Each structure stands twice: as structure tokens, then as C-alpha cells.
Amino acid sequence: MKINPKLLSLAKRSKEASRKTAMLSDEIKKRALKAASKALVEFDAKILAANAKDMALAKKKKYPASYLDRLFLDAGRVEAMARALEEIAAQKDPVGEVVEEWNSKDGIKIKRVRSPLGVIGMIYESRPNVTVEAAALCLKAGNSVILRGGSESLNSNKALADIFSAAIASQGVPADAVLLIENTERKNIYDLAGLDEWVDLIIARGSEEMVNDIQKRATVPVLGHGKGVCHVFVDKSAALVMAEDIVLNAKTQRPGVCNAMETLLVHSGIAKGFLPAVGIRLAKAGVALRGDDASRKLIPGIQKATEKDWPAEYLDLILAVKVVDSVDQAVDHINRYGSGHTDTIVTEDASSAERFLKGVDSAAVFHNLSTRMHDGGVFGLGAEIGISTAKLHARGTTGARELTTTKYIAEGTGQIRK
């Protein structure tokens, strides 16, 4: 397959820039991010004009309202981006952090030190704020980034990347540290994911189909931010009011995102006291339920769940419901049908909680918390580049730290191998 020569030259420029970004002091990176933050507000008219073009095209193509809402920018949303950049600037620099340090028995001083990955390819869809936040997190970690957003937000992304690039360049960061692929043919994504000589990591954030497609073709390692089939398990000794609030929040607060609940598991010992009441509240909130036989006896009139419902990521006001007989059954169901994203147990019983937290093999396992709380901001980690369901390198909410690697630095006095 012939690589697009323009893309190749972009990748080479990015690699060149990454050698310089790797050596930047935290002070310069801070100044650059603050300058970018200011520039967004200063040039917001340019951003909003570009966004208006994208919106007009998207409306013409009759995209749904939820889609248009994600694409849309106004002065408030631009300010929110500017604030995110300030927050990232204020975070601790991960580069140079000594992860561990010890002396070998031969007297060698060994350290494991965080260092930048190099060039990051960021592939994402729709929301233009990702352009700015991804660029900022990559720079914070000493990397250069090649951005490839969706075609429908190209004008917005281009305006944002131009402003960001010029602002960091004014502070001594190479302008090539942030490059945007403007050609939105899909082949360009595949080409990018195959440039293992130049690109060190691909981050793919979008639909499951998109992430899988890239993962299959890539020779560059891919961090996929994919499917969220999240569960809430209401144990027999749950505090029922808390359980109701968590279930309602996890399903309805923002149903279209990856950390929203898709399946509710309820212990048979408490199902009679819990399901009818929560069923009414969910129905009032507009949620359509699909239940197994046991739950349909307690919430009459709901649709019967089929085998297809258990692994489904609805991203909508739909909820699968199942009654289980034990914590272990809940754990087995989640490990079998879940996507390893975020799963919660609601219980007042410490030993049930422990069994669940140990047994569920997911990026985040919660006790008495809404699945929606799996978020870099809520965790206090600052902006996140996504939530990884991969098990290697970065699992769960992913910030600047996960955009680094480590290297061993060892200092000796002439030791040789015997």
C-alpha cells in the first residue's frame, strides 16, 4: 500500500518536533499552555465562524440534534476549553518523575524515570474540544501530536489547531508539535496507523467499530477508548434509597456516554423490595426496560430481554435488567458480558463488596458510587484524553501521565558483566 506522501512528510515533521518537545522544561510548557488558553478567548470570533460553517453543513446533512449539540461551540464552550488548558498547565509535569530508585548489590544506582513517548496520533470524532485538550495533554507529557478529527468538524478543528500552534510557537515550542491532518479520507487513518517508524502511539476515541477497524490494521500500538457496557449490581444488603439514586443517575444523567449504565443486576433476596419501586422511577424518566423472567414478574409489562441485550451498549434510555442469586453470579455475568469499563456494587456488606471489587475484571470497580463517576475530573486527575478499556499501559481514565513511557537510567563506576 502506498503511503500518502503528504502524510509521510507530516509524520517526519512531527518526529523532528518531538525531539525538541521531549527536552522542554515544565516552565516553558506551562507558559505555552497558558498562551494557548489566552489565544482561544482572544480569537474566539475566528473559532465560532469556523464552527458556524461546520454546523451549517451538518444541518444540511440532517444530523440528529444530539450530534449537532456535540459539534456546536459558543463563547461559553470556548471559555471552558481555555479553562481546561489552564488546569493542564497547572498539573505536575510527568516528564522526569522518578518512579522508583534503588542501588543494585554491585553498587549501580538505578532509576526508572518517566520520559515522553514521542509522536502520538490522535484519531477522534465530532467534539471539537478534543482537538485542544488532546494537544495540551500530549504537549504536557513532552510529545508531539498529529490530530485527525472527524470530517464534520474540520473547520472548527483547523481554527483551533492553528490558534493553538501559533500560541505555543510564540513561547518557544516548535509549531510542528501540533499538526492536523486536513485530508479526511479514511485511508489516511490507516496510513497513519501503519507509520510505526515515525509514530509511537495511536489513540483512537470513537465508535467501537472505528476503534476495532484501526486496531486490526495498525502496526503502531493503539490505545482504544471504546465500548462501555457498565453494570450496577444491587446486593441483598444494599441501602435501597442510595441504590435507587445510583441507578437513576448511572442510567439517565447522560445516557449517551461510555460510563453510563447499560445493565442492572439485582440480588434475588431484595428484588421484590427494590425492582417495582425503581421500575416506576426509571419509567418516569423515560427509560425502556428489558428484563429476564424474574424481573418481569416484579415489573409487569416490560419487554423480554434476549441474549443480545446482555452485551449491548445502548447509549440510550434503554436498560437491561436481570435478577441474580449471589455476588458470584453478578461477577460472572459482568466478566462474561461486560466490556471491562466500569462496574458498581451497591451494598452495606463489606465482605460482598470485597468479593465484587476483587472479582470483577474491569478498568474501574466501584462500591456505592454511580458508574458516571469514572472520570479524570471527578477523580481529581484533571483533563483526560479518554477512558481506556485496554489492559496494557493505560487502563481507565487516561491523563498526561499515561502519555509517557519510562526508561531505566543506571549510573555505575565501570561495572562489567562477569
Place this chain on the structure above:
Amino acid sequence: MKINPKLLSLAKRSKEASRKTAMLSDEIKKRALKAASKALVEFDAKILAANAKDMALAKKKKYPASYLDRLFLDAGRVEAMARALEEIAAQKDPVGEVVEEWNSKDGIKIKRVRSPLGVIGMIYESRPNVTVEAAALCLKAGNSVILRGGSESLNSNKALADIFSAAIASQGVPADAVLLIENTERKNIYDLAGLDEWVDLIIARGSEEMVNDIQKRATVPVLGHGKGVCHVFVDKSAALVMAEDIVLNAKTQRPGVCNAMETLLVHSGIAKGFLPAVGIRLAKAGVALRGDDASRKLIPGIQKATEKDWPAEYLDLILAVKVVDSVDQAVDHINRYGSGHTDTIVTEDASSAERFLKGVDSAAVFHNLSTRMHDGGVFGLGAEIGISTAKLHARGTTGARELTTTKYIAEGTGQIRK
């Protein structure tokens, strides 16, 4: 492509076993590894008989002496394997280790905890001790493992895996935690690397060609333990005797391994005082030199290096030599031609050392040490599953800890997303 049904059933058994190994206490894992250690010594006649078959076949095929040496087992080598298992048993259990712990501002108690990866596919060549050490490290980290060794060591590997499996089963570990693929067709490797539903990680340890081939086809993430184009840079303020000893050790102590030196870089300010002398010692040790113009003036009669020599991994008594004018030139050469494995500066100048250690983008960067010292044992980390040149997840010497992932465990009191 149709997956071999036998392989698929093996993978499913391994997945099933991994759910149990994940929950094992350190106590049981320790007992199992000690039992395996004892069993190797007890049944060494069986192992040596199997190895004799492999050796006879390999001799018939006229494999070179270095190859036969790697394949060969005697009672001493079996005892060394048994000792390695004791050491791994004694290591700290990585599973359950709390990597970090904090409270969010909403009062959520958040921990990041090490947990097993699941099923590991281990693809390797020739040396039979890898069978036992890989199985032990995977088990220590709470994983199950599917082993796929080279066809030439099949009898030895089978004997070792059988003894290991039976011994751990006697201590309550599922026998399926360690499975060996006996079919040595290459297609089986590709199939294994495509079973992303069942296998969580592939470790590929062997020739560069083998690792690249797997990486290209895999949908399971691959940790490649590949090419080592290691450098020693002798700075202008190097202690010359130390530099000579390091160069000799790095090139000749064991030239066929990944952490042996392949290129020697010498600062022009010291080349006249260093190269003629070290050239004589290297020649005496049987090393053939290939130099750039500047070094050929100082070591007459050596072959001229071409562009092909700089990225070459000779794995033999051959050494490329080049004179550079600064630390920065050395760093640039290494980042351009090296493989990101292990690179050393020899210098008495702290600021040169710092510049080199920061600038070289490799898994390990050394100051006044032989490249051969990049080793889990030397570092005090115990047995290693290999040295990773990947930047993601595991970089450098890789032990049981890198065979885990982390998960977030968060405990709340009913917090929901506002």
C-alpha cells in the same frame, strides 16, 4: 481464516483457568512454585531423556554449535531452572499491590491496584529454560499462560511443561494454568495472536523477523523482545582504562545476545589516545572492526563501514566504529540508528553524562557501565521474561510486575454525577 479448533479449545481452557489463578493467594502461588522447583530436580531423568531426543534431531539437521549449546540441558542446567523458580517464589506478589491511593474532593476513596492480565500467549525460540521461567512469572502475576516454543525443543518443552503443570496442580492451582501448544505449524502462532477474545497479551521473544511478523498479524497486543543495536559512547573526558574494559566486555563477553554492543562511538577529542589501544585489544579478542574514515586513520587496515553497518545487529564478533565531535552528535546517531535497547556513555564529566542520559531515547541508558548489565538479575529484579524495546506498558527488563495491569477501585457513600 479458520482458527484451528484444538487451539481455540486450549485458549478457552486457559481463560477459564485464569479466572481461578487471578484469585490465588500469594501463599498458594509460593507453594506451587516451590513444588514445581522440587519436581524438576526429582524428574530430571525424564527431562534429560526428552532433551536428548531434541539434541539428536538438531545434530542430524546440522545446527551450529552455538545453537546446540542453547538447546542442551544437563543436571546442572535443570538445577539452575529449579533455583530460578525458588527465586520467583520468594519475590513479592505483584497482585493486589496498591500503586497509589487518594481521596477525591467528594470524599471518594480511590486506589489503583495491580491485578492479573488474564491469559498470556508466550511465543519463544530454542532455549528450554524459557518454558519454566515464563510459566513461573505468569503464575506469580496471577495469569494463565499458553506456551509456544520452537519446534526443535518440543520434546524438552513438553517434558518441562508436564512436570510443572502436575506440580502446581498438586498445590491447588488449576493444571490448565500452564498449557503448551504441541502443534508447531507457524499458522498456529498467527491464530493464537488473533484470539483477542481469549488472550490478553502475546509476548514474542525471538528473532526480529519473527517478532515483526507476529506484530503485523496480531489483534492481541504484543510485547516484542526484539532487536538490540546497543552503543557505547566514549566521551572526551572518559577514564580510558574503564572505557576499554567496558568496550571489551560489552562486545565480547557474550556477543550473541541483545544487550551486546554493536557500535562504538568515540569523541574526536580523545580518539587518538583511545582507538589505537582499544583496537589492538579488540583484534586480540577476535573482533572484526568496520570503521568510518576518521577511525580508519587511527586503526589502520580495518574494513570501511557502509551505511548498512550503523543499524546492524551483528550478534557476532563484529563492531562498527565511528568518531563523533560532541555528545549531541552521539545522541543523534543513537536515536537515528539504534533500536532503543541499551546505550552507554563513558565519561567523568557530569554534564555530558546528564545530556546523554536525558537525550538518548532507549529502554536503558547507562553511565560508566557495560551494556551487558541491562538484566533483571543484575538489576536485582529477579528472573526476567525478556527485555522489551516497546515503549508501551513494559520497557526494558520485564518481570512479573509487568505481567499485571492495574484497576481503579473506588469506594463511596452514594456519590452521583451532578
